[in-house]
Amino acid sequence: MKYEIKCIGVLTSGGDSPGMNAAIRSVTRAAIFNGIRVKAIYRGYKGLITNEITEFQTQNVSNIIQQGGTILKSARCAEFRTPEGRKTAYENMKAAEIDALVVIGGDGTFTGARIFAQEYNVPIVGLPGTIDNDLYGTDSTIGYDTALNTIIEAVDKIRDTATSHERLFFIEVMGRDAGFLALNSALASGAEAAIIPERETQEDQLEELIKNGFRKSKNSSIVIVAESEITGGANALAELMHKEHPEYDVRVTILGHIQRGGSPTAHDRIIASRMGVAAIDALLDEQRSIMIGIVNDEIVHVPFTKAIKDDKPVDETLLGVLSILSI
Amino acid sequence: MKYEIKCIGVLTSGGDSPGMNAAIRSVTRAAIFNGIRVKAIYRGYKGLITNEITEFQTQNVSNIIQQGGTILKSARCAEFRTPEGRKTAYENMKAAEIDALVVIGGDGTFTGARIFAQEYNVPIVGLPGTIDNDLYGTDSTIGYDTALNTIIEAVDKIRDTATSHERLFFIEVMGRDAGFLALNSALASGAEAAIIPERETQEDQLEELIKNGFRKSKNSSIVIVAESEITGGANALAELMHKEHPEYDVRVTILGHIQRGGSPTAHDRIIASRMGVAAIDALLDEQRSIMIGIVNDEIVHVPFTKAIKDDKPVDETLLGVLSILSI
Amino acid sequence: MKYEIKCIGVLTSGGDSPGMNAAIRSVTRAAIFNGIRVKAIYRGYKGLITNEITEFQTQNVSNIIQQGGTILKSARCAEFRTPEGRKTAYENMKAAEIDALVVIGGDGTFTGARIFAQEYNVPIVGLPGTIDNDLYGTDSTIGYDTALNTIIEAVDKIRDTATSHERLFFIEVMGRDAGFLALNSALASGAEAAIIPERETQEDQLEELIKNGFRKSKNSSIVIVAESEITGGANALAELMHKEHPEYDVRVTILGHIQRGGSPTAHDRIIASRMGVAAIDALLDEQRSIMIGIVNDEIVHVPFTKAIKDDKPVDETLLGVLSILSI
Amino acid sequence: MKYEIKCIGVLTSGGDSPGMNAAIRSVTRAAIFNGIRVKAIYRGYKGLITNEITEFQTQNVSNIIQQGGTILKSARCAEFRTPEGRKTAYENMKAAEIDALVVIGGDGTFTGARIFAQEYNVPIVGLPGTIDNDLYGTDSTIGYDTALNTIIEAVDKIRDTATSHERLFFIEVMGRDAGFLALNSALASGAEAAIIPERETQEDQLEELIKNGFRKSKNSSIVIVAESEITGGANALAELMHKEHPEYDVRVTILGHIQRGGSPTAHDRIIASRMGVAAIDALLDEQRSIMIGIVNDEIVHVPFTKAIKDDKPVDETLLGVLSILSI
Incomplete structure (x- = not known):
């Protein structure tokens, strides 16, 4: 029937x-x-x-x-x-x-x-x-596409400040342990790197960056970090950075709930x-x-x-x- | 060699x-x-x-x-x-x-x-x-994607006015005789219809709309029109509309060069x-x-x-x- | 009582x-x-x-x-x-x-x-x-403040194109025969000039611009024109310009109803x-x-x-x- | 001379x-x-x-x-x-x-x-x-005006989520111990309250809100908090709230450096x-x-x-x- x-x-x-x-x-x-x-x-x-x-x-x-x-x-x-x-x-x-x-x-x-x-x-x-x-x-x-655009608009604003002050920014984006938003927003915002949960540990990705002469010739740098319960996200990375590479002037921004809203x-x-x-x-x-x-x-x-x-x-x-x- | x-x-x-x-x-x-x-x-x-x-x-x-x-x-x-x-x-x-x-x-x-x-x-x-x-x-x-988003932001603004005044708007978008921008922006902006060069004549598309009870129960309507040298675009359609269906309060906006710019x-x-x-x-x-x-x-x-x-x-x-x- | x-x-x-x-x-x-x-x-x-x-x-x-x-x-x-x-x-x-x-x-x-x-x-x-x-x-x-910001965002987009192509743009803004929007948006958008109804005729303002070596050393120019029933606005000026100074590659954009809407x-x-x-x-x-x-x-x-x-x-x-x- | x-x-x-x-x-x-x-x-x-x-x-x-x-x-x-x-x-x-x-x-x-x-x-x-x-x-x-508008655009986005989920949000804004941004952005974004350094302690302001039947009949609430070294800002308030009024589902967003940038x-x-x-x-x-x-x-x-x-x-x-x- x-x-x-x-x-x-x-x-x-x-x-x-x-x-x-x-x-x-x-x-x-x-x-x-x-x-x-x-x-x-x-x-x-x-x-x-x-x-x-x-x-x-x-x-x-x-x-x-x-x-x-x-x-x-x-x-x-x-x-x-x-x-x-x-x-x-x-x-x-x-x-x-x-x-x-x-x-x-x-x-x-x-x-x-x-x-x-x-x-x-x-x-x-x-x-x-x-x-x-x-x-x-x-x-x-x-x-997803809206969140991606919300992120790059936020990163564009932060870049104004990063460039004016020649700083290193860690910007944490959402993703529920998936790196789509982090990787694509890094690409779209001209960020230096994306640290995503799909690849080894976040610490290794950071070391790799630094070894590769990260920010050698740059005035400012932006690294997009995927939120991840395993590693603690951008704050944990910033602390690590501060301990091991105190020569960088690091700032953290956690974009948070603005990523879920908007037209x-x-x-x-x-x-x-x-x-x-x-x-x-x-x-x-x-x-x-x-x-x-x-x-x-x-x-x-x-x-x-x-x-x-x-x-x-x-x-x-x-x-x-x-x-x-x-x- | x-x-x-x-x-x-x-x-x-x-x-x-x-x-x-x-x-x-x-x-x-x-x-x-x-x-x-x-x-x-x-x-x-x-x-x-x-x-x-x-x-x-x-x-x-x-x-x-x-x-x-x-x-x-x-x-x-x-x-x-x-x-x-x-x-x-x-x-x-x-x-x-x-x-x-x-x-x-x-x-x-x-x-x-x-x-x-x-x-x-x-x-x-x-x-x-x-x-x-x-x-x-x-x-x-x-x-293309940027232009599409620029258009829908403009249409969102015009809809505020269209809804407040219960009018019919013809909005002309670019496209160089292709209907991609018109059709997709109509879909994305909740427009009533798209009039595109790929289909018969623009006049026929308009007649079809009106026969189908276009705007019967609606407070306001937005029609996206692809620019086209053949038909003269939104202004020509508005004139036709005014002649044949003077009961509609028609307004025209030609988005023009804002569609080419922007981040x-x-x-x-x-x-x-x-x-x-x-x-x-x-x-x-x-x-x-x-x-x-x-x-x-x-x-x-x-x-x-x-x-x-x-x-x-x-x-x-x-x-x-x-x-x-x-x- | x-x-x-x-x-x-x-x-x-x-x-x-x-x-x-x-x-x-x-x-x-x-x-x-x-x-x-x-x-x-x-x-x-x-x-x-x-x-x-x-x-x-x-x-x-x-x-x-x-x-x-x-x-x-x-x-x-x-x-x-x-x-x-x-x-x-x-x-x-x-x-x-x-x-x-x-x-x-x-x-x-x-x-x-x-x-x-x-x-x-x-x-x-x-x-x-x-x-x-x-x-x-x-x-x-x-x-008023919202309309002003809507205008400058539109002009910012048009400037991308104006600069890329080295053109002269006449952009018509609303104002109901008052020059507030035109004058302030010209100032805020870095336009070359504003043509407003409060001053002599629009034709005189245009001649003055050209006499003053308007666009002498510039790649592109934007002139904001207040809508005005007296003069016909940007289109009338563009025609005048085309007749008297055909050496300029003039484009017109009439911002229209997008100025009334938006958050x-x-x-x-x-x-x-x-x-x-x-x-x-x-x-x-x-x-x-x-x-x-x-x-x-x-x-x-x-x-x-x-x-x-x-x-x-x-x-x-x-x-x-x-x-x-x-x- | x-x-x-x-x-x-x-x-x-x-x-x-x-x-x-x-x-x-x-x-x-x-x-x-x-x-x-x-x-x-x-x-x-x-x-x-x-x-x-x-x-x-x-x-x-x-x-x-x-x-x-x-x-x-x-x-x-x-x-x-x-x-x-x-x-x-x-x-x-x-x-x-x-x-x-x-x-x-x-x-x-x-x-x-x-x-x-x-x-x-x-x-x-x-x-x-x-x-x-x-x-x-x-x-x-x-x-200042740009930062104020950046804040309200962010709060508009967060409100989409706050309303959808019926939550209480504490949003921290900049101000270097002055309440201009917090107070005016609260007014402009339709927030429930602003907690600013110019008035008594932040704890008292929070208690006052709750006594006044804060959120009694509302689906969601947004409170704007001025950053302030004295009180620790939004995070400190959220912890306090969690301890004394665990019945509220509180979220914190710290807008951070996006407030300094943008056109x-x-x-x-x-x-x-x-x-x-x-x-x-x-x-x-x-x-x-x-x-x-x-x-x-x-x-x-x-x-x-x-x-x-x-x-x-x-x-x-x-x-x-x-x-x-x-x-």
Whole structure:
């Protein structure tokens, strides 16, 4: 028997990212375009449990494509990790006549979705919403390009000061133990180097820099450091530097939460729009437990299990480009 | 006998685009990294003829990665289209000990390069520098992503006013008879429609919009119009609209030259950096008369003849996405 | 007998300007802070006549301080210029239990307010919301600083191209026949000159420029032109230039409606916030038919008649500064 | 005997601020306009001692009005605090035929200038270049408005995340123990509160907030904290909060050096331009040992002793406005 979808629920979960609103808009309008009703679920899985659910029309998503954050809000939800929590969520979902879900978030979101889908036989499609770009099976995630541009604008400002004072700056960027933001922002901002978790230890990368005559002929230097619980990030490196190479005048800036916000770039708005339409298409094609991705500018379907488990490698040839350009 | 390259010349030609400076920086440093000297040629081919040539060191390209425009300046050069002009150019090039050229620009630039390369057996590699994205063989050109983002920032501002006053805006964007900027900026800015030269006549597209109940339930509408000599662009459409549908309160904004300037986005800086390194690699590999492109995130070599002659199609499925999302 | 104010109405009228939302937020919260109810009136005076009136709580104005445009929308309203229209407006106002009005707009808005206040003995306080800065009695108007910064960001982008190509650009900015935006944006953007309606004819200003050796030693030049119905603005000047001095390669950009939108600057948000609080204070102090202004960083009260009628002079010493700095 | 000025030196010293380049441009061109030669001194007073001095023409300051940082670079200089250092500086100055100095910086800069002027009878005029706005005798300093706007853009981004996750953010801003940036950015960004060094202890301000039902009905809250060595800034407050009110989910962001950089706003470019011209006028009028200020939009002269010693009060009425608007 065919499982007919007359009404979908949409939610955002986990860390917010720019472009989530563009995705919500696209999912909502593509559903309505196809004759499917849309229920907005607030605060991620928590709203399914606490029953914060409202019907959306096309005008509920007017004028949000350019806004950062998520109008559906987001939250971590410990209760959804328990069978009781998911039972309540399912009952509320049924009561609201929701036949399928579109969930926007990162791997925590998809892990929850996968379990829920199995337990209750619910069709769920995911959209990759995270600034970290650490999901396997898609070239980029919604929010990554915006975060990258936010970082380079910040680094451009810091460079003004670095150049005026001839200093060495360690700038820490986000990435949840993945080096995409650090490596690409280093390349884009003309930084001297990127220190990323994918390569040996951060200490070794620093020693290598110094041995290679780092900053020999330069007035100022900027090193982008990926946040990483293992090494302690930029502050730990600065202390190390201070101890072993006190001749450098080192400053640290931790960019922090400005990286998650802001109006999304054209790229993030476009992929969010395309992916939202593709999510509804996939549900109509009876697809489930997949993440929508974009590979080589084409929409692809990635099983949740693959998207979550497989490591997505950084393009290490970019390290070569970076080291050539910092001479 | 191997043609050994000890010194390259670099120039920018045609309309300037954001990221040209990042490309100049990359070409310069990659050459020096490989032991090759660099001569900067000012004002495109004109500087070859008038002998405006200077040697560059790595520090000549410091702190330019974030700057719009081109530090080498650009110019149209009628003389280079004559055999005499090219002869002078070649003699100056030899006198300056330049063995090969890297030229950054669009199809006019590559047309000149192809002829010059044939006549004088000069190794030339091109980098695609244009906001129009109209070069075959590369997914994106240096400057296109920046122009797209400049447009959506402008449209975001205009939408504030459009929404406050409930008006219909026709916004004209650049594109040199290609619809990439118009179609993608319409999608990214949540516009009602894009009117592009790739599809029938602009008049038909407008009629279609109106028949489809255009703006039925909306407070305001924005239509992005590709500049096009055939139809006269946004002003011509507004006049037509005024004549045939005087019930609409229509305003026109022609974005103009702000689209060519500004600090390049992360994407444009990264592709410019990668392409610059690839250009030197290509010359060292004895490649010539090719444009460096990026397809599916990999560097490719595209013969000048293909890059110039073949039409690059817009992705018409995006028109479908746009029409779904403007309900 | 004291006229006690228990409920105010707030509206925006005329051309929208960035910071109007910050003003709406401030008026609303300052009223509620003082125990006064707030009714939001949509589409300016039109909403009074068509009865588009809603009660606002503090949360209705959450998260709007940074948004351009006006959440109350704006409209021209011919009917309010008739006694019948104003009668309906007054009846609706009374029915909604509105005791006083705060109107945000420019001189058209205050002209309507003055007549309405006289006819029906309604306490009305105005806030100066216009990008043109053409209201007498206040150093700056809400939106002016944002428009100025929008212009210089646009000019910075155009300068990238102007410098790369060594061209002469005429850039037309708004101002409603006042030269504030043109003169100050010329100064702030390093333009060669400003052509403003306050000085002789535009043709004379252009001739003066050329006689003074305009662009003698410069690579490129930017001239800011105030829009003005008398002269036809930048296009008319460019034609004149083309006829009389064909040796210049002239380009025109008309910045248009991007100048009205965008997120307000710190300055505009701060004066909007201070003025909104001051408007409620003034009503509580039984003031009426005044515009709130800021002079020398202090709140002042300006009778509507003065704000509308008196001409506000541009600081012509700035023309001297501009001509010194463009050598 | 009249001390005739045929050549001036210009330098930037102390922390850099956006608009310093606009000031250098203005000083240079105003001097040349008046027939005075200009020597650029690099790295502040250090360059006077190490003799890093170059002659500037008008084109040396072309295309810098929009750039952050300082093309003259800046440095702290311990040697200039010694009589020997100043003696060398004076000798170099004389050897370079410099008759007078224009120094751009903050109170450290003016303290050095005052002593040097006294010891060697050198005419010196100062321009207030600091983001902190903490100089007595001028309504605003070059760089302050830009820093304020940089802060609110960052807070706008963080608010996207704060609102999406319903968190409490402590955002630390610069100010060198003055509350101008914190108080005004709180007002402009719609923050809940500003904690500034001018008022009692920061702990008391925090307790007051919580007692007043802080965040009672709000989804998220942002508190701007002035950096201050006394209290330890945002981190110390967050720890205190965590200990005494663990029910709040607190995050800290320290904006750091991004506040010093970036392209200057229109306001900063305009005051820098006007002040630069005024500095040359003052020297021609035989003024010395004064800082140029702007009070009520008019140029004023402030003796170094006053500018340095007197405390400039923050406008505490703004705290009242802030507390009304955060209901």
